[in-house]
Amino acid sequence: MFVLTADEMRRIDFDTIERVGIPALVLMENAGRAVAEEIAELSETVGRRWLILAGKGNNGADGLVAARHLQDAGLTVTVLYADDPALLRNEAAVQRNIASRIGLTYSQYNGNTINWKDYDGIVDALLGTGSKGKPREAYANLIGLANDSGRPIVAIDIPSGLDADTGEAGEPCVRAMRTVALGFKKRGLLQYPGAAHAGDVTVRKIGIPPGLAEQHGVRTYEVDKEVLKSHIGIDPSMERAADTHKGTYGHVLVAAGSKAMSGAGLLSATAALRGGCGLVSWAVPESLVPSLMSRQPELMLAGVADEGCGDWTKADPRELLSLAQGKQALVIGPGMGRWEGDGAWLRAIWEGTEIPLVIDADALNMIADADDFASWAVRQAPTVLTPHPGEMARLADLSTRDVQRDRIEAARGYAVKHGVTVVLKGARTVCAAAEGEVYINVTGNAGMATGGAGDVLAGVIGSLLAQGLTGRQAAVLGVYWHGEAGDRAAARRQAPGSLIAGDIIAEL
Numbered sequence: 001m002f003v004l005t006a007d008e009m010r011r012i013d014f015d016t017i018e019r020v021g022i023p024a025l026v027l028m029e030n031a032g033r034a035v036a037e038e039i040a041e042l043s044e045t046v047g048r049r050w051l052i053l054a055g056k057g058n059n060g061a062d063g064l065v066a067a068r069h070l071q072d073a074g075l076t077v078t079v080l081y082a083d084d085p086a087l088l089r090n091e092a093a094v095q096r097n098i099a100s101r102i103g104l105t106y107s108q109y110n111g112n113t114i115n116w117k118d119y120d121g122i123v124d125a126l127l128g129t130g131s132k133g134k135p136r137e138a139y140a141n142l143i144g145l146a147n148d149s150g151r152p153i154v155a156i157d158i159p160s161g162l163d164a165d166t167g168e169a170g171e172p173c174v175r176a177m178r179t180v181a182l183g184f185k186k187r188g189l190l191q192y193p194g195a196a197h198a199g200d201v202t203v204r205k206i207g208i209p210p211g212l213a214e215q216h217g218v219r220t221y222e223v224d225k226e227v228l229k230s231h232i233g234i235d236p237s238m239e240r241a242a243d244t245h246k247g248t249y250g251h252v253l254v255a256a257g258s259k260a261m262s263g264a265g266l267l268s269a270t271a272a273l274r275g276g277c278g279l280v281s282w283a284v285p286e287s288l289v290p291s292l293m294s295r296q297p298e299l300m301l302a303g304v305a306d307e308g309c310g311d312w313t314k315a316d317p318r319e320l321l322s323l324a325q326g327k328q329a330l331v332i333g334p335g336m337g338r339w340e341g342d343g344a345w346l347r348a349i350w351e352g353t354e355i356p357l358v359i360d361a362d363a364l365n366m367i368a369d370a371d372d373f374a375s376w377a378v379r380q381a382p383t384v385l386t387p388h389p390g391e392m393a394r395l396a397d398l399s400t401r402d403v404q405r406d407r408i409e410a411a412r413g414y415a416v417k418h419g420v421t422v423v424l425k426g427a428r429t430v431c432a433a434a435e436g437e438v439y440i441n442v443t444g445n446a447g448m449a450t451g452g453a454g455d456v457l458a459g460v461i462g463s464l465l466a467q468g469l470t471g472r473q474a475a476v477l478g479v480y481w482h483g484e485a486g487d488r489a490a491a492r493r494q495a496p497g498s499l500i501a502g503d504i505i506a507e508l
């Protein structure tokens with residue numbers, strides 16, 4: 001559900017403690033107890049001897065509370081402080097003092113080697129949302145030792161060394177078997193490489209009253225069926241009333257494909273059929289039509305004048321605009337190629353039709369290269385851009401590394417600035433609405449990093465737009481379905497890498 005930044009968590013913590021009046025120690029007790037419950041459950045398979053690596057902040061304090069509850073559950077617990085325990089302050093000092101009075105074994109790490117044979121599991125209570133920059137000396141050493149220990153690690157709140165907001169993993173960063181997120185998931189657990197360091201993520205409540213996330217303006221979500229229904233307002237099963245006909249579900253026009261890449265158009269148009277709309281027309285350079293006629297009988301082919309060259313270089317926007325008449329959505333870009341003046345061509349389409357648009361692939365690059373894009377009319381109809389990180393970088397004039405460093409803000413910034421819906425593809429695709437909400441998708445798998453998977457997604461989103469969904473709804477549901485189909489397709493393969501885009505369509 002909600003996915004927070006460290007600062008949003010801090011503000012909600014503070015509000016809970018200072019305004020609502022739930023003492024910090026109570027939140028901390030709830031946190032530590034929840035962690036202990038997760039560990040006690042794991043101890044059946046991992047073993048009963050746990051080493052708690054404790055930092056000097058409240059993350060460490062959570063670890064001390066967990067240690068107390070684990071001891072109470074009869075497990076063998078040892079605490080190893082990264083810093084001098086005297087440095088612990090406030091609530092952390094309270095937990096330190098309690099820990100020192102109940103027979104818990106504890107010591108300060110002093111560079112000595114750790115006898116890992118004495119422990120079955122490790123609790124990472126070194127750094128949480130208060131971590132800044134690279135883990136300092138003792139912390140970095142302990143993270144490295146823990147990672148090399150061969151012992152499973154349970155991270156409290158976030159793996160130490162992870163940037164809670166961007167998902168960047170510091171050198172070193174804990175590789176956890178499980179992360180117990182306190183109160184809410186943090187963004188860094190849902191964007192790579194952070195997501196790879198977190199292992200299984202379980203969210204445990206710690207007593208923060210409901211409604212505080214909305215009150216504090218949190219607008220980033222992890223997509224699940226609940227979010228689809230309650231927040232996006234769609235029934236993911238897209239139930240159909242009996243008395244409907246294909247006109248009810250709209251007619252999509254897909255402008256895609258060229259001599260070199262006709263397959264992209266075929267994939268996109270076929271995916272649009274599978275997306276549930278009533279009719280799909282595929283606008284393609286007319287000299288290609290004969291070779292494509294029987295490829296997908298359900299598709300209607302519309303040849304666009306090309307003077308026999310099999311590409312869009314001679315395309316007149318007015319021809320495509322007249323084809324767009326009476327359609328409910330238009331998908332532009334897959335396999336289209338580039339040509340002199342393509343930006344002006346696209347602008348004429350962008351401004352010349354009021355129907356929902358999906359802009360993908362080469363059409364995204366036309367926008368990226370159009371130095372007058374800021375002056376293109378802001379469209380009233382849903383307009384969904386579906387860039388992969390490289391296309392996003394070109395659109396936003398960033399490096400791909402910068403985009404990947406903070407995918408959520410890269411997508412949100414562009415969507416809000418241009419009043420469009422942005423689907424920033426990649427592991428954990430990020431959908432950003434023009435109003436600023438961001439939805440992180442968790443379906444899909446690495447096998448989908450295959451040619452044509454993006455063409456399929458563009459077709460599905462166009463199909464959903466033709467059925468009357470808003471840009472946000474079509475993007476979020478389209479990405480969610482596309483990922484689920486990819487997961488079903490991968491499950492049928494010997495190796496996920498053998499997945500091809502057509503397999504995704506077959507599973508939609």
Ligand SMILES: NC(=O)C1=CN([C@@H]2O[C@H](COP(=O)(O)OP(=O)(O)OC[C@H]3O[C@@H](n4cnc5c(N)ncnc54)[C@H](O)[C@@H]3O)[C@@H](O)[C@H]2O)[C@@H](O)CC1
Nearest residue numbers: 024027031057058059128129130131132133134135136157
């Ligand atoms: N405020 C509260 O009442 C609650 C806080 N919670 C816990 O508190 C954590 C946040 O605690 P804090 O804000 O105290 O900070 P952390 O415990 O996350 O860690 C920061 C501490 O380590 C030091 N530090 C920061 N960056 C470092 C680095 N790169 N290398 C080495 N040391 C570094 C800081 O000086 C600070 O003392 C959350 O992750 C969560 O585990 C939860 O118990 C929920 C309740």
Ligand SMILES: [K+]
Nearest residue numbers: 124127156158
């Ligand atoms: K941690």
